[in-house]
Amino acid sequence: MISSRRRGKGKCDSASCTRVAMAVLVAANLLLCFIFGFFHLQHVEAAQAIDFGELDFSKLYDPPPGMSTPELPNLARDAQSQMEAVQPTTRIWSLTNLRKEPEAVVSPSPPMALALRLASCPVCGNQILGQLPTPLKKRAISCEWKEVPNTFLSDLVGVVAPDRLSAAKDICTEFGSACGGVTCSRSQGSDAFGCTARASAEPRASPAREVSYIKDCKFLEADCDEEAVKTAASNPFAKDMRGTAIVILAHNREADLRNCLESLLSIPEAALFTLHVSLDDPVAFATMGATIQRVASAHAVHIHVWKIYEQKPGDDYNSEMQKWTKMNTGKIAHHYWQVFERAFMEEHFEQVIFAEEDLLFSPDFLALFRSTAGLLDQDPSLWCVSAWNDFGFKGTATDHCRLQRTSYFPGLGFLLPRSAWLKIREEWPAAPTMGWDYWMRVAFRTFGKECIVPEVSRSHHAAAKGSSVSTAKQLRLFDAMAFADIPSTCVATDSCNHFGNISYLMEQEYESWMRKVIEDAPRLKPSELRLQNGKPLLKKLPNIVHVVPFQREEYAGMAEGAGLLPRNTKGSIPQDLRSEHYGVIVVQELVHPQYCPSTGAMAPKVGRMVSQHVPLLLVDRRSPRGYLQEDEQLRLESDFEVIAGGQGQSCEDVCKQRRSSCDKNQLYFLNDCNLLRKHFACEAGCAHQVGKELPVYVPDSFQPTHRQCLLTFISPMTCEAKHPSTARLCACRVIAPAPTSQRI
Numbered sequence: 145m146i147s148s149r150r151r152g153k154g155k156c157d158s159a160s161c162t163r164v165a166m167a168v169l170v171a172a173n174l175l176l177c178f179i180f181g182f183f184h185l186q187h188v189e190a191a192q193a194i195d196f197g198e199l200d201f202s203k204l205y206d207p208p209p210g211m212s213t214p215e216l217p218n219l220a221r222d223a224q225s226q227m228e229a230v231q232p233t234t235r236i237w238s239l240t241n242l243r244k245e246p247e248a249v250v251s252p253s254p255p256m257a258l259a260l261r262l263a264s265c266p267v268c269g270n271q272i273l274g275q276l277p278t279p280l281k282k283r284a285i286s287c288e289w290k291e292v293p294n295t296f297l298s299d300l301v302g303v304v305a306p307d308r309l310s311a312a313k314d315i316c317t318e319f320g321s322a323c324g325g326v327t328c329s330r331s332q333g334s335d336a337f338g339c340t341a342r343a344s345a346e347p348r349a350s351p352a353r354e355v356s357y358i359k360d361c362k363f364l365e366a367d368c369d370e371e372a373v374k375t376a377a378s379n380p381f382a383k384d385m386r387g388t389a390i391v392i393l394a395h396n397r398e399a400d401l402r403n404c405l406e407s408l409l410s411i412p413e414a415a416l417f418t419l420h421v422s423l424d425d426p427v428a429f430a431t432m433g434a435t436i437q438r439v440a441s442a443h444a445v446h447i448h449v450w451k452i453y454e455q456k457p458g459d460d461y462n463s464e465m466q467k468w469t470k471m472n473t474g475k476i477a478h479h480y481w482q483v484f485e486r487a488f489m490e491e492h493f494e495q496v497i498f499a500e501e502d503l504l505f506s507p508d509f510l511a512l513f514r515s516t517a518g519l520l521d522q523d524p525s526l527w528c529v530s531a532w533n534d535f536g537f538k539g540t541a542t543d544h545c546r547l548q549r550t551s552y553f554p555g556l557g558f559l560l561p562r563s564a565w566l567k568i569r570e571e572w573p574a575a576p577t578m579g580w581d582y583w584m585r586v587a588f589r590t591f592g593k594e595c596i597v598p599e600v601s602r603s604h605h606a607a608a609k610g611s612s613v614s615t616a617k618q619l620r621l622f623d624a625m626a627f628a629d630i631p632s633t634c635v636a637t638d639s640c641n642h643f644g645n646i647s648y649l650m651e652q653e654y655e656s657w658m659r660k661v662i663e664d665a666p667r668l669k670p671s672e673l674r675l676q677n678g679k680p681l682l683k684k685l686p687n688i689v690h691v692v693p694f695q696r697e698e699y700a701g702m703a704e705g706a707g708l709l710p711r712n713t714k715g716s717i718p719q720d721l722r723s724e725h726y727g728v729i730v731v732q733e734l735v736h737p738q739y740c741p742s743t744g745a746m747a748p749k750v751g752r753m754v755s756q757h758v759p760l761l762l763v764d765r766r767s768p769r770g771y772l773q774e775d776e777q778l779r780l781e782s783d784f785e786v787i788a789g790g791q792g793q794s795c796e797d798v799c800k801q802r803r804s805s806c807d808k809n810q811l812y813f814l815n816d817c818n819l820l821r822k823h824f825a826c827e828a829g830c831a832h833q834v835g836k837e838l839p840v841y842v843p844d845s846f847q848p849t850h851r852q853c854l855l856t857f858i859s860p861m862t863c864e865a866k867h868p869s870t871a872r873l874c875a876c877r878v879i880a881p882a883p884t885s886q887r888i
């Protein structure tokens with residue numbers, strides 16, 4: 145039996161696990177963490193000081209005829225005035241990698257040097273690997289497998305159930321040096337099955353006639369050759385974005401705007417785009433304009449300036465709506481409306497990248513859009529590409545190649561096509577009271593559209609002060625966000641393939657891998673994600689996707705354990721399902737092996753990695769896509785009917801009138817604009833709100849949300865709540881018809 149050969153058995157997976165042994169193990173692990181952490185930091189320091197002279201940077205950026213080479217980034221110059229000697233072709237590196245003085249060069253250890261040499265090549269390839277699809281090259285690793293019949297390898301690695309040979313090999317490759325090979329219970333040539341990854345690479349005689357495959361992996365030093373550059377040029381979704389507009393929305397924060405523009409202009413590809421800054425504070429027009437001018441002339445670029453004036457309330461605005469136009473959310477919503485209208489309706493841009501003054505950008509921020517913009521033309525279910533992953537926290541977002549689809553509009557550096565605006569503008573409410581971004585989210589959800597986002601964000605919040613970013617907790621939250629810093633591999637030609645083969649993002653392919661991985665994955669309960677004394681209650685196996693079926697109401701209790709709420713940030717952002725794809729959230733939960741999993745399969749071993757990832761898919765049991773097994777899913781029960789209540793009524797009242805009863809669990813299915821529209825006029829569109837009586841229609845002409853239908857991304861459902869201004873949408877149990885008298 146396999147189990148008798150498990151690593152670490154008897155050390156910690158049973159009652160024999162003594163306190164003393166645990167204490168020693170934990171101490172040893174902590175010591176190792178400390179030592180490795182220390183060396184790691186040393187290497188990072190060394191890495192930052194490396195001289196990149198051996199790389200051929202001319203391949204990275206090749207200006208098209210007639211286009212001047214942009215200036216060196218100013219930030220780098222300000223910070224390092226002595227570094228004038230940096231050649232223009234090396235500027236890609238200047239912000240992220242050349243922070244140290246040149247004389248501080250230290251020779252890094254060989255693996256680090258290798259990693260850095262490969263960093264100038266595309267890190268994302270054409271092959272899609274892993275349970276969650278990623279074009280991330282296997283750390284430029286090539287593996288060979290030596291078949292040894294009638295043997296087994298000892299010690300299971302991260303395995304749940306025996307699988308096909310190819311799947312077990314994938315897992316084994318993912319585990320790196322912790323996996324020696326694969327053992328299969330029976331072999332039929334390449335169709336071997338019952339295969340599991342094993343730690344040992346020493347085959348032992350198997351009386352059960354198992355067959356083993358010993359792993360032999362090598363780093364591919366030749367990975368950066370011309371061939372790789374050529375394959376990198378073939379991306380059917382790349383788009384020639386020359387002349388595409390980038391619009392930065394700014395208010396009055398000069399320093400932020402300067403940093404934002406410097407960050408953007410430090411990307412050589414910015415020269416391909418038409419740059420705009422839109423200003424909405426007349427008091428600051430002069431000073432902000434001067435700042436823009438200074439940055440523009442320092443970089444020898446032209447930056448168009450748009451001026452947006454205060455909103456004049458419409459004649460039909462009630463007093464509450466007029467008040468709203470003076471508030472920050474009202475002003476920002478007005479700014480976005482004006483900017484969208486100008487960009488798409490007046491200037492007729494086909495696609496525009498929008499960002500705000502308090503953002504900083506990754507070196508491959510523009511490569512993201514250039515590599516993916518064509519997806520929007522080919523997949524009508526996509527309406528945007530955003531640089532921001534709302535759940536892209538350090539530690540839980542690690543794959544620089546993986547892109548995801550989300551039905552939750554993220555904002556913060558996004559590409560929107562004109563075709564989307566033509567639909568959205570028809571529905572834009574007079575007063576999107578919860579903010580333009582929530583209003584966009586409602587529109588995306590209502591129209592069934594999605595955004596492409598990277599697992600690791602390409603934009604980052606910089607401001608300490610902002611309209612919605614103000615508390616220390618929020619700053620901690622933004623600080624906890626991962627921020628990609630790999631250089632762009634794109635040249636200024638039509639084709640940009642920075643993210644490798646992205647065909648997995650097309651709707652049908654994405655749906656089919658998602659269904660497959662959810663079907664196959666082991667399940668966890670939300671309660672198993674909870675932390676106990678700050679530690680996960682572990683039953684999970686690193687690197688294996690686990691599915692957590694959950695209900696909306698359980699989310700707040702599991703967010704922290706899943707790694708979606710960094711320490712000390714509780715309450716800093718609303719608890720909505722950000723980054724979701726129709727109720728599915730992807731997260732790489734961080735796991736510390738010094739906590740013993742109860743299975744014993746991953747018992748700690750001194751010298752092991754300090755931490756590992758458990759890819760989790762949190763799947764809403766009410767997802768309209770029905771990803772889960774039949775008995776895991778929740779649907780609107782067939783003995784409930786949807787009833788529109790009168791103004792001021794609770795759903796309890798509404799159902800009682802019909803001699804029926806309300807069930808709050810059913811109300812979650814009514815939280816939908818399309819359904820509200822079937823029952824109410826919703827003349828002013830649909831919007832998000834927070835409250836106890838949602839979803840509702842607002843007939844009260846005093847409200848700023850007059851004639852809107854309101855649904856919620858956050859609030860839990862209740863039957864008993866009511867509000868004098870609103871009419872609720874309710875779910876009442878269908879009453880069995882009373883026995884009727886005999887037919888006449």
Ligand SMILES: *[C@@H]1O[C@H](CO)[C@@H](O)[C@H](O)[C@H]1NC(C)=O
Binds near residue numbers: 271648
């Ligand atoms: C891209 O990935 C798909 C699988 O998602 C695969 O079928 C296709 O062959 C790949 N394309 C290239 C050019 O390798």
